[in-house]
Amino acid sequence: MQRITISIDDDLLETIDRLSERRGYTSRSEALRDIVRDAVVREQSTVSGSANCYAALSYVYEHETRDLARRLTSEQHRHHDLSVSTLHVHVGRHDCLEIAVLKGTVDDVKGLADSVTSQRGVRYGNLHIIPIEMAADEDRPPHHSHDGQAPHE
DSSP, X not given: OOOOOOOOXXXXXXXXXXXXXXXXXXXXXXXXXXXXXXXXHHOGGGSOTTSEEEEEEEEEEETTSTTHHHXXXXXXXXXXXXXXXXXXXXXXXXXXXXXXXXXXXXXXXXHHHHHHHTSTTEEEEEEEEEEOOHHHHHHSOSSXXXXXXXXXX
């Protein structure tokens, strides 16, 4: 771990402190590390297309759009090997929210996301990619826990 010093204006520091408090960070360093990690992940062009990743694909769609639900389901079945889980929520009389957890290569995940979010009737599509290092997974013990919670794989 390296220690760095930064200069930051008062308004931005107040924003970081409010964010830290709202999210429950115990230090500014923790908050800034997560902010930087998020910025790195959002800079997806730096992630190799062949790299493995987890991803969360979220989108809102109008369920009454002709054949849209069937087309979305068919698209996900065509890429069943990427799907970990899907959550479907009725957010209003006409709209549904779906969140799909995916695992595969960045290129494959982006391809599925593009084919889903480009469908007529789909709105608010967002893909959040989380790169994973296979070597890091191999080094981690099979059961680990977070903050004293029950262990998981």
